Amino acid sequence: MLALYPRYKIGFSWYSGGDVKGNKSNGIPMFFVFNPKGEVAWEGHDPSGMESAAEVELKNAPDWLAGPRQYEKLKAEARKVASRQGLGTVAKDLRKKAESADEKEKSEADELLGRLQKHAERLMKRAEEMAAEGDPLGAIEIWKSLAKDFKGDEIADNAAKAEKDKGADAAFKKELEAAKIFDQIEKAVEKMDLPGHGEDVDKWKKKNAAAVNGLVAAFKKIESKYPDTKVCARAREFMKILGVS
Numbered sequence: 001m002l003a004l005y006p007r008y009k010i011g012f013s014w015y016s017g018g019d020v021k022g023n024k025s026n027g028i029p030m031f032f033v034f035n036p037k038g039e040v041a042w043e044g045h046d047p048s049g050m051e052s053a054a055e056v057e058l059k060n061a062p063d064w065l066a067g068p069r070q071y072e073k074l075k076a077e078a079r080k081v082a083s084r085q086g087l088g089t090v091a092k093d094l095r096k097k098a099e100s101a102d103e104k105e106k107s108e109a110d111e112l113l114g115r116l117q118k119h120a121e122r123l124m125k126r127a128e129e130m131a132a133e134g135d136p137l138g139a140i141e142i143w144k145s146l147a148k149d150f151k152g153d154e155i156a157d158n159a160a161k162a163e164k165d166k167g168a169d170a171a172f173k174k175e176l177e178a179a180k181i182f183d184q185i186e187k188a189v190e191k192m193d194l195p196g197h198g199e200d201v202d203k204w205k206k207k208n209a210a211a212v213n214g215l216v217a218a219f220k221k222i223e224s225k226y227p228d229t230k231v232c233a234r235a236r237e238f239m240k241i242l243g244v245s
Contacts, residue, residue, distance in 0.1 A: 036061045036068065067115050073105040077112060088152035091116050095153075120146060120155045124162065131166060134230025136176040137183060139166070178226035182235045185218050189242065201243055212244050 020032060020040060033042040033053040042053035062068040063082035071078040074097070080090050094116070097109035127142040146159035166172045192211055195204040205212050222235050 033057060065115060065119055067111065069108070069111055071108050071112070073102065074108040074112060077109075081112060081116065084149070087116065088150040088156055091150060091153040091155060116150075117155070120150065120159075124159065127162065131172060131175075134175060134234050135179070136166075136172060136231075137179045140176075174226055175229050175231050178222050178229045178231035178235075181218055181222050182231050182238075185215055185235065185238070188215060188218075194242075205244065215239070215242070215244055 020043075023032075023040065023043070025043065027045060029045060029047070031042075031044055031047045031050055032040055033050055035041040035057050041057050042049060044050075065084075066078045066081040074094075077090050077094060080086060091113065094109045094113040097105055098113055100106045100109065123142050123146055127139040130136070130142070131139040140163060143159045143163035147156045147163070150156040150159070167176075188211065192208065195201055216239075219235055219239050222229075222232050226232050
């Protein structure tokens with residue numbers, strides 16, 4: 001079962017059985033907090049100590065983007081990466097330092113730049129997947145974020161180009177137009193007081209007739225203008241779940 005550490009929005013798992021290597025404890029429930037090395041940092045039968053233990057480990061954990069390496073030559077650059085400050089400028093600087101005659105500096109630059117590039121590649125791949133899955137707004141959000149965060153570096157240029165190229169594609173344009181309408185439907189639903197468990201849906205529809213009719217009208221617009229889009233399929237399923245199609 002996946003639970004959520006609320007302050008940091010971090011998912012963690014609960015298991016109903018299993019072993020922790022080297023642990024001699026017995027009895028249930030048993031709770032563990034692991035550090036980034038996979039070692040048990042805290043354990044106990046009472047979960048009340050979990051949060052403070054997790055706080056300590058999170059505070060001391062290396063930044064996931066800068067990585068666990070201890071940087072000597074490029075401490076300032078690593079700090080900027082960890083704080084997400086001026087990533088475009090940092091990336092450009094790292095490209096130059098990756099050509100350094102100083103082997104230590106070159107190695108550290110390669111490490112940091114490689115991590116930034118892999119991060120960008122993962123996001124670019126995810127944007128392409130979202131575009132293919134019928135979520136063009138999500139794809140655009142990623143491209144724009146990369147272009148902003150890495151401004152001045154080729155990573156930003158690649159993201160901007162990807163957005164421009166997709167924007168010129170007729171099929172993507174249709175998906176995007178449909179997605180903008182679907183986005184309005186989703187935002188409208190977020191503001192609605194949806195029927196509670198066991199509540200009569202027909203009575204709820206009558207009470208919220210104006211809002212429901214607005215949702216249906218928006219959905220019909222997607223169905224009539226963009227029937228073959230992936231967004232239409234998503235919207236159709238969404239309306240079925242709401243029970244107002």
